Amino acid sequence: xRLTLAPMEGVLDHLMxxxxxRLNPFDLxxxxxxxxxxxxxxxxxxxxxxxxLHDGCxxxxxxxxxxxxxxxxxxxxxxxxxxxxxxxxxxxxLNFGCPAKTVNKHRGGAAxxxxxxxxxxxxxAVRAAVPAHLPVSAKIRLGLEERDSYLENxxxxxxxxxxxxxxHARSKKDGYRPPAYWPLVAEIKQRLAIPVTxxxxxxxxxxxxxxxxxxxxxxxxxxxxxxALPNLAQTIKTGAAPMGWTEVVELLLDYSALEVEGNKAVxxxxxxxxxxxxLKLQYSEARELFAAIRTxxxxxxxxxxLEEARTNV
Numbered sequence: 001x002r003l004t005l006a007p008m009e010g011v012l013d014h015l016m017x018x019x020x021x022r023l024n025p026f027d028l029x030x031x032x033x034x035x036x037x038x039x040x041x042x043x044x045x046x047x048x049x050x051x052x053l054h055d056g057c058x059x060x061x062x063x064x065x066x067x068x069x070x071x072x073x074x075x076x077x078x079x080x081x082x083x084x085x086x087x088x089x090x091x092x093x094l095n096f097g098c099p100a101k102t103v104n105k106h107r108g109g110a111a112x113x114x115x116x117x118x119x120x121x122x123x124x125a126v127r128a129a130v131p132a133h134l135p136v137s138a139k140i141r142l143g144l145e146e147r148d149s150y151l152e153n154x155x156x157x158x159x160x161x162x163x164x165x166x167x168h169a170r171s172k173k174d175g176y177r178p179p180a181y182w183p184l185v186a187e188i189k190q191r192l193a194i195p196v197t198x199x200x201x202x203x204x205x206x207x208x209x210x211x212x213x214x215x216x217x218x219x220x221x222x223x224x225x226x227x228a229l230p231n232l233a234q235t236i237k238t239g240a241a242p243m244g245w246t247e248v249v250e251l252l253l254d255y256s257a258l259e260v261e262g263n264k265a266v267x268x269x270x271x272x273x274x275x276x277x278x279l280k281l282q283y284s285e286a287r288e289l290f291a292a293i294r295t296x297x298x299x300x301x302x303x304x305x306l307e308e309a310r311t312n313v
Contacts, residue, residue, distance in 0.1 A: 017063075
């Protein structure tokens with residue numbers, strides 16, 4: 001089994017990748033998407049979203065990181081993929097799954113699921129631009145309004161020459177509402193000769209096993225579940241027990257130190273609240289902690305509450 005930490009815009013940045021890959025046996029991470037419109041982006045954009053480029057494109061724990069691009073123009077995506085590889089990227093991922101309205105209205109992300117020919121053109125252009133020894137992967141959903149274009153789209157990307165495919169087992173319209181339709185991913189897996197990764201609605205080890213069984217996929221991608229249960233990948237791969245609340249509080253403090261010492265300290269209050277919102281899905285104690293910091297806006301105040309929580313567990 002290969003476990004991938006999913007790309008989640010504004011959530012799974014390099015600090016969270018560092019934290020979660022130190023804690024879990026992930027095999028691969030994918031960055032937040034880099035938006036490509038009509039120009040070759042300067043190196044600073046790639047370094048900002050993927051500072052791991054300075055260290056062999058690996059997290060401090062040694063987990064490889066793949067750079068994700070989002071856009072609709074094959075030539076510009078190809079040129080930026082080439083730029084990323086020149087800077088040291090160990091692979092390129094293409095985003096055809098993002099359901100955000102602001103992205104979709106500019107024909108990015110999941111909006112392209114309505115045009116398999118464009119998926120083919122993008123995949124072919126990027127594959128040609130990336131050195132042959134480096135992977136080019138893509139992530140899709142099952143369709144736009146309906147779950148009806150997954151076979152056509154996956155076949156188009158495979159014919160374009162991509163190396164592997166990750167499938168979020170819902171349509172764009174489904175958003176993140178359960179269930180995930182893992183058996184439909186099995187149809188893709190049966191058709192393609194390339195590796196396929198299943199993604200969506202995996203919150204514990206039992207669901208990971210179920211997703212594998214229903215999809216026929218050896219590979220699993222974890223997103224929201226990895227934030228709700230910080231050692232989820234460890235429970236799946238090694239049979240470890242789910243992390244206890246005491247350990248979670250320590251992890252929140254570790255993350256706080258990373259955020260405050262890093263270059264994103266200004267975002268810290270929002271980021272820690274965002275993470276607690278995910279933790280509430282697995283830990284009842286997170287609800288009380290979230291309520292205690294919900295209205296706080298200053299880093300020192302929030303860290304003081306976390307320190308108090310540590311003394312009370």
